Amino acid sequence: xxxxxxxxxxxxxxxxxxxxxxxxxxxxxxxxxxxxxxxxxxxxxxxxxxxxxxxxxxxxxxxxxxxxxxxxxxxxxxxxxxxxxxxxxxxxxxxxxxxxxxxxxxxxxxxxxxxxxxxxxxxxxxxxxxxxxxxxxxxxxxxxxxxxxxxxxxxxxxxxxxxxxxxxxxxxxxxxxxxxxxxxxxxxxxxxxxxxxxxxxxxxxxxxxxxxxxxxxxxxxxxxxxxxxxxxxxxxxxxxxxxxxxxxxxxxxxxxxxxxxxxxxxxxxxxxxxxxxxxxxxxxxxxxxxxxxxxxxxxxxxxxxxxxxxxxxxxxxxxxxxxxxxxxxxxxxxxxxxxxxxxxxxxxxxxxxxxxxxxxxxxxxxxxxxxxxxxxxxxxxxxxxxxxxxxxxxxxxxxxxxxxxxxxxxxxxxxxxxxxxxxxxxxxxxxx
Numbered sequence: 001x002x003x004x005x006x007x008x009x010x011x012x013x014x015x016x017x018x019x020x021x022x023x024x025x026x027x028x029x030x031x032x033x034x035x036x037x038x039x040x041x042x043x044x045x046x047x048x049x050x051x052x053x054x055x056x057x058x059x060x061x062x063x064x065x066x067x068x069x070x071x072x073x074x075x076x077x078x079x080x081x082x083x084x085x086x087x088x089x090x091x092x093x094x095x096x097x098x099x100x101x102x103x104x105x106x107x108x109x110x111x112x113x114x115x116x117x118x119x120x121x122x123x124x125x126x127x128x129x130x131x132x133x134x135x136x137x138x139x140x141x142x143x144x145x146x147x148x149x150x151x152x153x154x155x156x157x158x159x160x161x162x163x164x165x166x167x168x169x170x171x172x173x174x175x176x177x178x179x180x181x182x183x184x185x186x187x188x189x190x191x192x193x194x195x196x197x198x199x200x201x202x203x204x205x206x207x208x209x210x211x212x213x214x215x216x217x218x219x220x221x222x223x224x225x226x227x228x229x230x231x232x233x234x235x236x237x238x239x240x241x242x243x244x245x246x247x248x249x250x251x252x253x254x255x256x257x258x259x260x261x262x263x264x265x266x267x268x269x270x271x272x273x274x275x276x277x278x279x280x281x282x283x284x285x286x287x288x289x290x291x292x293x294x295x296x297x298x299x300x301x302x303x304x305x306x307x308x309x310x311x312x313x314x315x316x317x318x319x320x321x322x323x324x325x326x327x328x329x330x331x332x333x334x335x336x337x338x339x340x341x342x343x344x345x346x347x348x349x350x351x352x353x354x355x356x357x358x359x360x361x362x363x364x365x366x367x368x369x370x371x372x373x374x375x376x377x378x379x380x381x382x383x384x385x386x387x388x389x390x391x392x393x394x395x396x397x398x399x400x401x402x403x404x405x406x407x408x409x410x411x412x413x414x415x416x417x418x419x420x421x422x423x424x425x426x427x428x429x430x431x432x
Contacts, residue, residue: 001067001206002223004225007054011042018041022045022047023045025048026113026121027114027115029043033279040054040056040057042055051270053110053273055273055274055275055281061284061288068182073306075288083201083296086197087200091209091210091211091219092222096223097222097225098265100267101263102265104262106152111272112124114276119240125178125274126143128140128154128232131164131174137218138161138164139184139199141286142155142161150260151260153257154232154256155254155256159191160194165232170233171233171235172232173229173230174232175218175227176227176228177227179226181221186288186289187201187202187205199219202221209222213227230263233258233259233260236257236258238256240255246315246316251387280311283311290342294338294341294345297337301334302326303323304323304334308322310357310360317346319349320349320363321338321348321350321351322350322351325407331405331407332405335348338350339401343384344385347401347404351406352407355406365420367404371406378405381400
């Protein structure tokens with residue numbers, strides 16, 4: 001299913017807010033997306049551009065699950081299977097993403113200014129596909145601040161794209177893809193081995209057609225709304241930032257690589273995907289792909305039932321892990337494994353199967369009633385964490401990582417009961 005096909009499905013079901021009044025791409029559109037909360041929204045008229053803008057499209061797990069035609073409970077097994085069993089997408093000769101081929105003028109595009117504190121207009125939903133002659137393609141998210149009619153400053157972490165740049169004298173061919181389906185977005189946010197083309201993970205999630213870019217040997221999603229073809233180079237660094245990040249705090253200004261756009265292709269009447277920085281859609285698409293990697297690692301040491309990289313932990317720094325405890329040390333082993341599954345994790349909370357990991361009150365109840373610091377804390381130590389954590393050490397990203405075993409003992413001491421007693425369910429209508 002394409003990005004726009006899913007928007008049509010939401011609209012037909014009465015679940016897409018359609019804004020027909022003119023809206024500015026400078027601050028106003030972002031404020032409106034934020035006001036709609038979890039509800040997907042499309043702006044039919046952008047004052048500064050001829051193109052429409054959509055946001056909150058995948059703002060909940062339920063929306064992502066619907067796109068993938070599965071239940072929310074099936075998401076982690078579905079993603080884990082795609083990571084473990086990637087398949088090659090189908091290559092086509094003609095594609096919707098190339099219906100229009102035009103010269104470069106980024107000012108014509110509805111790139112949003114989200115906040116007055118931002119360094120400029122930002123592409124926040126862009127999935128970059130970079131190419132290395134030996135390793136093949138890498139697919140990953142990068143925020144992009146417009147700095148001219150044909151270029152962006154790109155935030156590039158020291159991961160696969162950075163490795164590609166180092167391997168190729170600081171310059172690689174790349175494409176920015178905007179308006180992709182959830183399968184491509186999830187794959188682009190997944191951390192896998194260097195040399196694994198994440199579009200194969202996307203294809204395993206849902207069948208995907210790809211097409212060769214117009215100016216380079218890079219395969220891109222055929223049903224994307226926009227493809228920006230160009231050169232990513234670290235040989236002409238430019239300041240990037242400030243920018244509101246996943247933690248809902250402003251990230252700092254840095255010297256970053258630039259992306260020079262050589263060609264733009266797009267669908268007729270293309271729709272721009274605006275991913276609200278720090279918003280629910282940002283959190284879902286960043287955090288959810290870490291759940292299957294944590295799940296896989298925890299399953300190696302005990303029986304894992306579910307994982308929630310929850311919004312309260314910025315959908316990045318916290319993970320709540322639900323296990324079916326079989327051995328007394330399963331809780332501590334699960335906590336240690338969670339950090340192997342997500343290297344940016346700061347705190348891991350391990351709970352029993354009777355705890356609802358999507359209810360923060362239930363998790364807090366488990367901590368209040370089943371946790372003792374001297375017996376149940378799992379110290380991981382001071383290690384590199386995430387640059388997104390404002391409390392981590394500047395420069396090194398060092399942070400104190402710790403796990404919390406909130407599981408109850410398999411054999412509680414005499415006189416102790418760790419179970420929550422519930423009243424039998426009745427229908428209140430019977431008493432009215």
